[in-house]
Amino acid sequence: MAVTKIHPxxxxxxxxxxxxxxxxxxxEKMLVSSFACSYETADIEFELLLSQAMQKGNNLAHHLIQSFAPGETTPEQAHEIGRQLADEVLQGKYPYVLTTHIDKGHIHNHVIFCAVDMVNQRKYVSNRQSYAYIRRTSDRLCKEHGLSVVMPGQDRGKSYAEWDAHRKGTSWKAKLKIAIDAAIPQAKDFDDFLRxxxxxxxxxxxxxxxxxxxPGQERFTRCKxxxxTYAxxxxTERIKGRFAERKPKENRKISLRIDLENSIKAQQS
Incomplete structure (x- = not known):
């Protein structure tokens, strides 16, 4: 199974x-390859192509991620599937760098390709239709290589880490809270905490x-x-050891009523 996502x-x-x-x-870069550029100078080559673009825009490149389930593939097979995916989706028009990461619990591919094609100097259009094509192609390649396939409609646009986090009931926010809680006791001050x-x-x-x-998260998460307790x-107060979580304000009307009832009981006793 491979789960895909793409962002500019x-x-x-x-x-x-x-x-x-x-x-x-x-x-050690054994799982790094490229097409129509050298991975060592890809940023320079992309910028040269971008300068020739027929259309203006903010996108410099697109980052495609293809994540596989743990233990389902080898680094070499994953890299080959990533190469086939990039070649088929980009049709030889866009220079790209492909890498396969093996440092996490699941193998995953990264493809960064220039936002401008080499043939017509036009920008790549990333939308629902183009992403659906990426998903269909990835699923077909996985099937051809004997891997499982994500059922239609399931977990579109998620990395494997996000899919697995959802399955386990965790999330980016949950992991961030754990990281913050672990860092606070070790931090000298807020700057040290950020470090x-x-x-x-x-x-x-x-x-x-x-x-x-x-790493791998698309958007930033605000502490607040x-x-x-995470604002x-x-x-800052937790680092100093002075934080006290605010208690809900006591309902004054209820408090007065209880005081009055207690006073009446005391007089009757």
Missing amino acids: IKSTLKKALDYIENPAKTD LLQEQGYEVKRGKYVSFRA TLGE EEAI
């Missing part, structure tokens, strides 16, 4: 390429609200959406 890259193209080509994740989260692989974004994004101010 609007900035930090080189950073994204460096991430998927990480030697620690790709068996500890980064060491766990989280990307940090500071603005009006502090947000985190785990995790609950009262920035609360985390």
Whole structure:
């Protein structure tokens, strides 16, 4: 079984390429390949092609992820399936870098391809129809290679990690809360806390609200959406050991009524 997702890259193209080509994740780059470009200079080659684009837009490239169930395939087979998927979907028009990551509990492919094609210098159109084609092609290739296939309508647009988290009743938010709870006792201050989260692989974004994004997660998660004890101010107080969770305000009318009833009982006794 392979679960797929795709999202655009609007900035930090080189950073994204460096991430998927990480030697620690790709068996010292033995599981890195490319088409119509060199993976070492793909960012430069993509930018040159982007400069020739007939259409303007913010997308520099697209990042396609194909995740396999644990134990269902080998790194070599997964890489070959990823190559066949990229070749069929992109039809030889878009340069791409393909890598296979083996550092997690499940093998998964990353394909980053230029947003502009080499033939007509036109932008790739990513929509429901194009994604449905990716899914159908991925499912067919998995079937041809003897792997299981996700049933139609199930878990579209999720990475395997997200699918597995949903199956187990966990989520990105649940994992982030666990990471925060583990980091707070070790942190000297809030900046040290952020450093500890980064060491766990989280990307940090500071603005009006502090947000985190785990590897493979598409969107940032704001701390304040995790609950009262995970707001920035609360985390700071927890680090200092002074946080006290607010109790619900007591209903004053009920309190007065109870006091009155107790007073009457005392007078009657």
